[in-house]
Amino acid sequence: MSSTPIPGQPRRYRPEELEALRAKYRQERDRRIRPEGLSQYRRDRYATDPYTERTDRAPVTDLMDAVVIGGGFGGLLAGARLREAGLQRIRMIDEAGDVGGTWYWNRYPGVHCDVESTVYLPLLEEVGYVPKWRYAPGEEIRQHAVAIAKRFDLYADALFHTRVTELRWGDDAAQWHVTTDRGDRFRTRYAVISSGTLSQPKLPGIPGIETFAGHTFHTSRWDHAYTGDDLGLLADKRVAVVGTGASGIQVIPEVAKAAAHLYVFQRTPSTVDVRDNRPIDPAWGETLKPGWQRERMENFLTIVTGDHADEDLIDDGWTSTARLQRHMLTGTLDPTLTDEERAYLDELADIRKMDEIRARVDQVVEDPDTAAKLKPWYRYMCKRPGFSDLYLEAFNRPDVTLVDTADSGGITRMTGSTVAVGDEEYEVDCVIFATGFEVGVSGVISGTLPVLGRGGTPLLGHWGEGPRTLHGFYSHGFPNLFHLGSMQNAASVNFTHVLQEQATHIGAVVAEATRRGARRIEPTADAEQAWVDVIRETAPDNYAFRAECTPGYYNSEGKPRPLNNSFGPGPAVFHDLLRRWRAEGGMDEVLSAD
Numbered sequence: 106m107s108s109t110p111i112p113g114q115p116r117r118y119r120p121e122e123l124e125a126l127r128a129k130y131r132q133e134r135d136r137r138i139r140p141e142g143l144s145q146y147r148r149d150r151y152a153t154d155p156y157t158e159r160t161d162r163a164p165v166t167d168l169m170d171a172v173v174i175g176g177g178f179g180g181l182l183a184g185a186r187l188r189e190a191g192l193q194r195i196r197m198i199d200e201a202g203d204v205g206g207t208w209y210w211n212r213y214p215g216v217h218c219d220v221e222s223t224v225y226l227p228l229l230e231e232v233g234y235v236p237k238w239r240y241a242p243g244e245e246i247r248q249h250a251v252a253i254a255k256r257f258d259l260y261a262d263a264l265f266h267t268r269v270t271e272l273r274w275g276d277d278a279a280q281w282h283v284t285t286d287r288g289d290r291f292r293t294r295y296a297v298i299s300s301g302t303l304s305q306p307k308l309p310g311i312p313g314i315e316t317f318a319g320h321t322f323h324t325s326r327w328d329h330a331y332t333g334d335d336l337g338l339l340a341d342k343r344v345a346v347v348g349t350g351a352s353g354i355q356v357i358p359e360v361a362k363a364a365a366h367l368y369v370f371q372r373t374p375s376t377v378d379v380r381d382n383r384p385i386d387p388a389w390g391e392t393l394k395p396g397w398q399r400e401r402m403e404n405f406l407t408i409v410t411g412d413h414a415d416e417d418l419i420d421d422g423w424t425s426t427a428r429l430q431r432h433m434l435t436g437t438l439d440p441t442l443t444d445e446e447r448a449y450l451d452e453l454a455d456i457r458k459m460d461e462i463r464a465r466v467d468q469v470v471e472d473p474d475t476a477a478k479l480k481p482w483y484r485y486m487c488k489r490p491g492f493s494d495l496y497l498e499a500f501n502r503p504d505v506t507l508v509d510t511a512d513s514g515g516i517t518r519m520t521g522s523t524v525a526v527g528d529e530e531y532e533v534d535c536v537i538f539a540t541g542f543e544v545g546v547s548g549v550i551s552g553t554l555p556v557l558g559r560g561g562t563p564l565l566g567h568w569g570e571g572p573r574t575l576h577g578f579y580s581h582g583f584p585n586l587f588h589l590g591s592m593q594n595a596a597s598v599n600f601t602h603v604l605q606e607q608a609t610h611i612g613a614v615v616a617e618a619t620r621r622g623a624r625r626i627e628p629t630a631d632a633e634q635a636w637v638d639v640i641r642e643t644a645p646d647n648y649a650f651r652a653e654c655t656p657g658y659y660n661s662e663g664k665p666r667p668l669n670n671s672f673g674p675g676p677a678v679f680h681d682l683l684r685r686w687r688a689e690g691g692m693d694e695v696l697s698a699d
């Protein structure tokens with residue numbers, strides 16, 4: 106699709122060129138579709154924690170003000186705001202050995218957050234920290250999570266390496282009864298569930314995977330004992346990395362430097378845009394005025410959701426692609442345009458971006474055959490966008506081989522010492538799976554965390570065909586129970602911003618309950634139904650877009666679910682709606698004294 110653009114003019118595309126490109130996208134998509142869809146993956150549960158030793162402890166049987174299930178940023182933010190709301194005994198529970206959530210588990214070399222640290226790391230001003238890097242390494246983020254837990258005294262009652270096995274409401278005392286897999290049985294006034302959306306690692310169901318006699322592990326369970334902390338122990342190893350998503354493109358350059366030989370097994374190439382990471386000048390930190398982080402976060406959110414801002418304070422790969430993100434994340438770009446005009450302009454913007462991404466591959470990768478395989482042929486937001494200034498360069502190394510698995514739908518089989526694609530077998534010592542996570546499968550949704558409300562009603566039974574909440578937080582019949590996450594509210598690429606607004610809301614409702622002496626926080630059945638209706642009416646209709654996309658977790662491997670479950674007008678409108686609800690008597694709807 107390349108043709109030389111006139112300087113200063115956007116490139117024009119003839120109708121037959123557009124048709125040819127659409128056909129190419131469909132053809133590339135069809136090469137990768139697997140009839141078994143989501144069931145191509147194994148549903149192993151990773152019980153082992155390679156980072157913290159599990160220690161014995163006595164079961165607890167006490168009384169808490171709040172239990173917070175999940176020690177990632179959602180749980181930490183909820184814990185912080187509940188502490189500020191005046192709660193004394195707050196118990197964080199996590200299956201991990203410490204707080205940090207995804208940043209606890211993902212410790213692969215090269216791990217970074219690709220959302221700018223000044224907007225991604227929450228509560229920077231409250232903790233008194235200015236990040237060291239524009240895109241922070243995982244360890245800096247994990248340490249920040251620890252700092253939040255300390256700052257808000259969330260360690261005292263925390264239980265790690267612990268999984269909640271049941272939440273059961275006791276109506277007489279208005280308390281939740283909590284049981285865990287460590288024999289704990291305690292009670293709590295409030296319960297918050299923030300168990301994450303990408304937390305269960307998944308492995309491909311490759312025939313023979315269990316027969317492989319070499320070493321294997323998943324990127325989110327990095328085996329430092331095998332690789333050495335500096336990867337020095339890989340020097341004599343032939344290593345395979347399977348997967349080239351956001352994790353793959355970060356880890357591959359690091360393993361490439363260390364291994365005797367690296368084979369990268371790719372099914373779909375990621376988009377790899379410029380990263381431009383650099384240290385943050387501490388002198389810049391000195392100039393910041395109170396409120397600086399909120400200003401940056403709001404500015405980022407405004408731009409990525411397609412609204413106008415006078416200046417772009419972040420000015421990076423996310424803020425420059427707002428039009429492209431609209432399809433997945435919603436936004437209000439150009440409300441004056443007709444749907445047809447908007448679709449056409451979106452497609453043109455998409456082609457320009459993808460042409461730029463493909464041209465970059467040619468500029469960086471020396472071998473034309475390898476470059477051809479690394480070029481992505483789909484619309485920009487069909488996959489999570491990637492950013493790296495090291496990834497494409499790694500394929501110029503003589504000790505790195507790219508193995509394209511698209512035509513066989515991934516790796517064909519594994520034997521005792523090989524990974525095979527079609528008839529070709531590759532002898533390797535170690536296979537690292539960068540194959541991602543199950544999506545949206547929280548304990549509540551999967552049924553591994555049964556929640557029984559008033560009268561013993563199961564939450565999943567009450568929800569029926571899909572979640573039923575007011576504002577995504579609480580359900581009728583399940584008092585004093587809050588959900589954090591992306592269910593029935595509005596998401597953003599800066600997910601910690603969304604979590605912060607949610608935690609602030611919960612904190613404010615609990616503080617008001619305490620002030621009024623209310624025993625129960627619970628929406629009426631009518632309020633819950635009204636919000637379910639709002640979600641049904643406003644949820645973005647991006648089914649057609651996702652159905653056309655190359656398979657991946659954004660479209661349930663090529664079979665998108667028809668129903669979307671988020672608030673269409675987007676996060677900025679949603680946050681404003683919550684603020685107005687709080688200010689204009691909304692609490693009266695959910696607080697009751699009896």
Ligand code: NAP
Nearest residue numbers: 217218219309348349350351352372373489515516540541
């Ligand atoms: P992912 O995006 O789901 O990528 C999984 C990779 O494994 C894909 O390349 C997939 O190929 C490949 N794969 C799966 N089965 C295969 C098979 N049988 N044979 C060969 N390849 C196979 O997972 P991820 O990279 O861990 O990223 C998950 C999410 O975590 C991201 O989208 C992002 O939200 C988050 N994340 C964020 C950051 C950050 O900087 N903020 C960093 C890392 C991760 P196909 O594409 O063909 O399916």
